[in-house]
Amino acid sequence: MxxxxxxxxxxxxxxxxxxxxxxxxxxxxxxxxxxxxxxxxxxxxxxxxxxxxxxxxxxxxxxxxxxxxxxxxxxxxxxxxxxxxxxxxxxxxxxxxxxxxxxxxxxxxxxxxxxxxxxxxxxxxxxxxxxxxxxxxxxxxxxxxxxxxxxxxxxxxxxxxxxxxxxxxxxxxxxxxxxxxxxxxxxxxxxxxxxxxxxxxxxxxxxxxxxxxxxxxxxxxxxxxxxxxxxxxxxxxxxxxxxxxxxxxxxxDAIMKEGERITELRAKLMASLPSMITVEGDETHFLPHILGLRIANVEGQYTMLECNRHGVAISTGSACQVGKQEPSRTIKALGRTDAEAKQFIRLSFGKQVTMEDIDQTAAVFREVLGAYFGEGVRV
Incomplete structure (x- = not known):
């Protein structure tokens, strides 16, 4: 996993x-x-x-x-x-x-x-x-x-x-x-x-x-x-x-060195994601270990479950909100609709994540979304 x-x-x-x-x-x-x-x-x-x-x-x-x-x-x-x-x-x-x-x-x-x-x-x-x-x-x-x-x-x-x-x-x-x-x-x-x-x-x-x-x-x-x-x-x-x-x-003690490593992981994944994925959040003022994404016309719950089936653990937002029916308050506050808020997923990185993990995760996204849309997906 x-x-x-x-x-x-x-x-x-x-x-x-x-x-x-x-x-x-x-x-x-x-x-x-x-x-x-x-x-x-x-x-x-x-x-x-x-x-x-x-x-x-x-x-x-x-x-x-x-x-x-x-x-x-x-x-x-x-x-x-x-x-x-x-x-x-x-x-x-x-x-x-x-x-x-x-x-x-x-x-x-x-x-x-x-x-x-x-x-x-x-x-x-x-x-x-x-x-x-x-x-x-x-x-x-x-x-x-x-x-x-x-x-x-x-x-x-x-x-x-x-x-x-x-x-x-x-x-x-x-x-x-x-x-x-x-x-x-x-x-x-x-x-x-x-x-x-x-x-x-x-x-x-x-x-x-x-x-x-x-x-x-x-x-x-x-x-x-x-x-x-x-x-x-x-x-x-x-x-x-x-x-x-x-x-x-x-x-x-490792805050700067690990921050730089995580930032590289984040950038590599962002560059490898299919084109229909939107990154949510500020482009300048952000935590490198959190990457919020929204996939047009695909509910986050589906994406999360499919990623899990392929051996990648992600979430649909804060763990403290799991089980609630309402869309994410944060995503709604950005001006997104209820339907768009339900498309949200969150990936977050830590010490054990490697560049190889990022490559495999990008491949899983391409496979999951390719199967969903019934065609190849562009990066």
Whole structure:
């Protein structure tokens, strides 16, 4: 099987798995316990916290480990909004956020908040002027993803951060797809909070992190919670966190070299695709490991199933949306029709993908589409 669904999840690295096993055996104490076994686990946890913060150019006191990116999004957003709701009831986000963020803001609307969903252009890019126009005196917070997980379009985070800081508005970014793929600098981006996930960067599933600037106040969502400074309840997953940070350091160390390799893979595949395939996303501001495609008159579900039958694993978009009948919100936001949105497929690349895999994938597309249209297809 040629696996091209790394944006959904990645295989755990040997290094991360080895760390997980060793820490499970040697640091099994509860990090909140006062005996030596607990103290050893606590010290390892704090080392992990500091190392992850350094990768983000942030402070270790701002790192809160979670069960993943979705929980990091919801807890960071709710903790910040609750602590600052005396300012007003207006929130800003985009029409193309991850489902965890979109669902959160729908919930906030049900609780009486006024939410502005900013549009994007036909490449998925947000205009900074639209952010500025949306700001009100009652605006508490804006949540804008660093890059889209379906088409890979990267947003002008630094310019948005400067604008929001000037207007004293909290800024959260979902960085799950970008961490370890492109550099993230909390200071440069003027971010008050962000979310990360382990299983997108060759770490174990069920682990993630939120960052909240230590200078920014936040409110615990469950009173009297003791773990993670009150950010979330439950015994802390020290082995998972150690494996997560191990993976994070490895991908960040190789970020430039791997980025260049993935960019070459992406370009080779794009040059080999049949002519009826349209690339969705921004041509300049994009994540190299995500390639969103649309095939005219062919539903994405059919393409995905046929590719799977030929030994190539791709997706029809975000794994968190699988099973839903509605077309992709992201593709609809680009101005596509329902029928066009249902034609969408996503290929995403990672460490194990080779040039030979790309050649085989292009051949599979030509075979699948040739059989569908009953004739040869042009590149």
């Amino acid at each position: 040629i696996y091209l669904d790394y944006a959904a999840t990645t295989p755990i690295s040997d290094e991360a798995l080895d760390v997980y096993t060793k820490v499970s055996k040697s640091f099994f104490g509860n990090a909140n316990s006062l005996h030596d076994a607990g103290s050893d686990a606590f010290q390892l946890l704090e080392t992990c916290r500091e190392e992850l913060a350094n990768l983000l150019h942030g402070a270790k006191e701002g790192i809160y480990f979670t069960s993943g990116g979705s929980e990091a999004n919801s807890l960071a957003l709710s903790s910040l909004i609750d602590a600052h709701k005396e300012k007003g009831n207006h929130l800003i986000t985009t029409a193309t956020e991850h489902s965890s963020v979109d669902h959160f803001f729908k919930k906030m609307e049900g609780e009486g908040f006024d939410v502005t969903y900013l549009p994007v252009d036909d490449s998925g890019r947000l205009a900074v002027d639209d952010v500025e126009d949306a700001i009100r005196e009652t605006t508490i917070l804006a949540s804008i993803h660093h890059a889209n997980g379906e088409i890979g379009t990267v947003q002008p985070i630094e310019a948005i951060g400067n604008l929001l800081q000037e207007n004293n508005i909290l800024f959260h970014a979902d960085c799950v797809q970008t961490f370890g793929k492109i550099p993230i600098d909390l200071r440069q981006f003027k971010l008050d909070s962000l979310s990360l996930s382990s299983h997108k960067i060759y770490g174990p599933k069920g682990v993630g992190a939120a960052y909240i600037d230590p200078k920014v106040k936040w409110q615990p969502q469950i009173p009297h919670t003791t773990h993670e400074s009150g950010f979330r309840p439950g015994t802390v997953n020290v082995p998972g966190i150690a494996a997560f940070v191990t993976s994070a350091k490895a991908v960040c």
